[in-house]
Amino acid sequence: xxxxxxxxxxxxxxxxxxxxxxxxSFDLKKGDSLAIIGPNGAGKSVLLRALLGFLPFEGKVNWKxxxxxxxxxxxxxVDKDMPxxxxxxxxxxxxxxEKILNSLxxxxxxxxxxxxxxxxxxxxxxxxxxxxxxxxxxxxAWALIDSPSVLLFDEPTSGVDISSEETIxxxxxxxxxxxxxxxxxxSHELQVVYKYASTVMCLNKEKVCxxxxxxxxDRETLQTLYGKDVGFYKHSHTQKL
Amino acid sequence: xxxxxxxxxxxxxxVAIAASYLGSFMVLRRMSxxxxxxxxxxxxxxxxxxxxxxxxxxxxxxxxxxxxxxxWYIGETSxxxxxxxxxxxxxxxxxxxxxxxKEPDLLEALFGNIEKIGYVEGIAAIxxxxxxxxxxxxxxxxxxxxxxxxxMAKSAGYKIKWINLIYLLLVSLIVALGVKxxxxxxxxxxxxxxxxxxxxxxxxxxxxxxLSAFFALVSSLxxxxxxxxxxxxxGPAVVLVSVAIFLLTYLYNRIRP
Numbered sequence: 001x002x003x004x005x006x007x008x009x010x011x012x013x014x015x016x017x018x019x020x021x022x023x024x025s026f027d028l029k030k031g032d033s034l035a036i037i038g039p040n041g042a043g044k045s046v047l048l049r050a051l052l053g054f055l056p057f058e059g060k061v062n063w064k065x066x067x068x069x070x071x072x073x074x075x076x077x078v079d080k081d082m083p084x085x086x087x088x089x090x091x092x093x094x095x096x097x098e099k100i101l102n103s104l105x106x107x108x109x110x111x112x113x114x115x116x117x118x119x120x121x122x123x124x125x126x127x128x129x130x131x132x133x134x135x136x137x138x139x140x141a142w143a144l145i146d147s148p149s150v151l152l153f154d155e156p157t158s159g160v161d162i163s164s165e166e167t168i169x170x171x172x173x174x175x176x177x178x179x180x181x182x183x184x185x186x187s188h189e190l191q192v193v194y195k196y197a198s199t200v201m202c203l204n205k206e207k208v209c210x211x212x213x214x215x216x217x218d219r220e221t222l223q224t225l226y227g228k229d230v231g232f233y234k235h236s237h238t239q240k241l
Numbered sequence: 242x243x244x245x246x247x248x249x250x251x252x253x254x255x256v257a258i259a260a261s262y263l264g265s266f267m268v269l270r271r272m273s274x275x276x277x278x279x280x281x282x283x284x285x286x287x288x289x290x291x292x293x294x295x296x297x298x299x300x301x302x303x304x305x306x307x308x309x310x311x312x313w314y315i316g317e318t319s320x321x322x323x324x325x326x327x328x329x330x331x332x333x334x335x336x337x338x339x340x341x342x343k344e345p346d347l348l349e350a351l352f353g354n355i356e357k358i359g360y361v362e363g364i365a366a367i368x369x370x371x372x373x374x375x376x377x378x379x380x381x382x383x384x385x386x387x388x389x390x391x392x393m394a395k396s397a398g399y400k401i402k403w404i405n406l407i408y409l410l411l412v413s414l415i416v417a418l419g420v421k422x423x424x425x426x427x428x429x430x431x432x433x434x435x436x437x438x439x440x441x442x443x444x445x446x447x448x449x450x451x452l453s454a455f456f457a458l459v460s461s462l463x464x465x466x467x468x469x470x471x472x473x474x475x476g477p478a479v480v481l482v483s484v485a486i487f488l489l490t491y492l493y494n495r496i497r498p
Contacts (some may be wrong), residue, residue: 052396071396083449092382
């Protein structure tokens with residue numbers, strides 16, 4: 001099966017004598033966008049980090065051979081006084097200036113327009129001087145610049161203002177549509193899951209549900225997952241959890 | 242100016258530039274005090290080397306390399322960086338070193354004496370400095386990305402674990418050279434102060450690295466000359482010049498618009 005990018009079998013992660021992930025098994029196919037949802041401490045970030053091989057685990061995590069993985073970590077903060085410009089940050093990965101500008105343009109920066117002061121405020125400015133939303137978009141562009149075939153995303157919009165949030169989701173959507181980019185993303189926002197994910201995994205130490213969001217996300221599952229009444233309805237587009 | 246004095250200046254400049262280049266990553270990684278504490282480990286190594294009649298730099302180097310591996314191992318295996326443990330390890334080796342070093346050698350070991358560097362040692366120091374700069378340059382991309390996020394560096398394919406080990410081994414090499422130059426107590430300054438000054442006034446990493454090497458050059462050159470003219474110790478003179486540069490850059494950073 002050429003389309004199988006990742007196969008996870010009986011994954012267990014134990015951290016500080018606590019079982020954080022309990023016997024997870026699932027597959028990821030090309031073009032899938034898998035959203036992982038679950039309460040705080042459910043092991044969502046741990047799962048991503050285990051998939052990337054950052055943590056010791058038991059079981060099998062098999063990526064397709066030679067696959068290139070992009071990773072955008074959660075809430076990265078860059079020291080304000082770190083002497084590294086956005087341009088230099090990209091140069092660490094890509095030498096071609098045009099290519100860098102193109103990839104920044106693809107995450108919504110107005111690179112051509114002089115009045116936006118993009119060059120002065122973003123490109124040749126310190127990475128630490130960017131706002132939360134700008135930094136997040138820069139990190140996405142950085143992860144995408146060498147065309148990975150799968151993107152792992154730990155809460156893409158945490159600590160980001162509303163307008164950047166929309167840009168980011170819009171961007172993710174177009175990446176799926178145009179490039180058939182495979183994605184694994186952790187999200188707190190159920191409406192995002194309905195809108196953008198082809199598959200959802202409810203995680204609370206173990207797999208509570210797995211499948212297309214409209215099929216598997218019912219009130220009962222969400223109650224098991226988050227406990228009590230979550231007060232969420234499928235058609236709500238404003239409410240956040 | 243005699244030929245041998247000129248040679249000493251050149252040795253000093255090479256060691257200082259290499260120290261500042263490695264130090265520029267150390268400052269960004271917020272490991273400044275590791276470089277400082279690491280230098281204390283050199284002392285017992287030097288004392289044992291002197292009593293065995295071998296080169297003190299060699300003794301210092303052996304102890305420093307072992308210490309670098311210990312720091313690396315602790316850093317890789319524990320979740321939180323155990324600063325306290327590193328502090329205890331290094332101050333205890335300083336205490337041990339002071340007891341082991343015979344009194345006439347103690348002052349030199351603590352504060353260095355560049356005048357005592359012979360031609361063979363000097364040329365070795367220059368070559369090793371060049372080696373350290375080139376090797377650090379080769380791992381500098383991975384080092385820089387790991388400062389932003391170690392996990393992003395790993396996901397981009399860098400073997401961060403090994404890059405960290407290579408880096409720490411190079412730091413111990415440079416500290417061993419610096420110890421002969423400015424002594425165990427002040428080597429930390431050679432590693433930390435020029436990058437700290439450069440950081441005050443640079444926007445990008447290229448400017449930062451180049452400026453810190455430049456400040457290292459100016460401090461060692463001026464310091465050695467001032468020490469010779471005023472007949473004072475070289476190490477403290479070099480360090481104080483670099484502190485003066487730091488103050489100037491700090492003030493410039495405060496007053497510029």
